[in-house]
Amino acid sequence: MQTVERRPAWQQAALLTGGFVLLLWVLEIFDAASGHPLDEYGVQPRSEDGLLGVVLAPMLHFGFDHLVSNTVPVLVLGFLTLATGIARGLVATAVIWVVGGLGVWLFAQPGSTHAGASVLIFGWIVFLVVRGFLNRHTTEILIGVAVFLLYSGALLGVLPGQPGVSWQGHLFGAIGGFLAARLLTTRVRSESRITY
Template identity: 50%
Template sequence: MWLVELVDVAVPADLDLNGIIPRSASGLDGIIWMPFLHGGWAHLISNSLPFLVLGFLVFAGGLGQWIAVTATIWLVGGIGVWLTGAPGTVHVGASGIVFGWMLFLLVRGLFNRSARQLLVAVALLAYWGTMLFGVLPGTPGISWQGHLFGALGGVLAAWLVAVANRSEPVRS
């Protein structure tokens, strides 16, 4: 993300125009690019710390789980933005992934019935809980759709991981 922003600034390539363009066939590939593109350094910096921390916490479940969770969030978030975003807008940023990871970490303990995971959720809620207001419309220029559908992707991913974990055979 940092390298892409550096190239975008150094080359003046207007890479941000490659984000999701709602309900436009040419904007569908933005689903792939959205998390890598940011509307400037401040936008990138605001996503970086939660991206690293929450991504690390999700990665603690293993590489395979991290890939599956991230892919689910990425697709649900991107398709949701593409379907519901305002016409004529371009959506960029990794905050959909961040919101997805946050919700994954908040609800996975419920689906897995894990006290340890619930304790992690309480700590995250205490520290970053106010970020959840970002799923609500209201701030111009902020893709609340990206936040909302990323979060919904995180809930779906938590449920899918719990179902997969229950179907694994127990080894003795």
């Protein structure tokens, strides 16, 4: 009987993240070549059709400039989210994806359409910064500090002000990242003890 060797987590993380970015590019190439029919599948706040965007929006972009600006952060932050635990990273991504999408659907201005992987980017930033401190894990704290130093300026994107940018997607992605870090805390909490 042959034993199948599993790839190290960092290799799996690289393959998954690279595959996801490849998917983003294939979708945008198709969208551009066919007259941008996918653009309408973003999150459309409080519309029944717009709920489909909760699932699809992080994979769709409004042109190549939008996708190019998200590509490197997705590669870096997606890899770091998965590299210290594939299952935990995938669950964190799912929480960010759903919380970010539903937050936009519930609270963004009606008549707008929101798409782009930045909902994941903002969620991953917050997840990576917060999880190490919650877990009290040295490697994760160092990763979080490095991510904060690299991307702290981007966190201002959760504030309204830049036309055409979904600050709601950024804000609710970040909230999803915080919730994911809280839900996936692995540190064993000591029970409270009262002495008399």
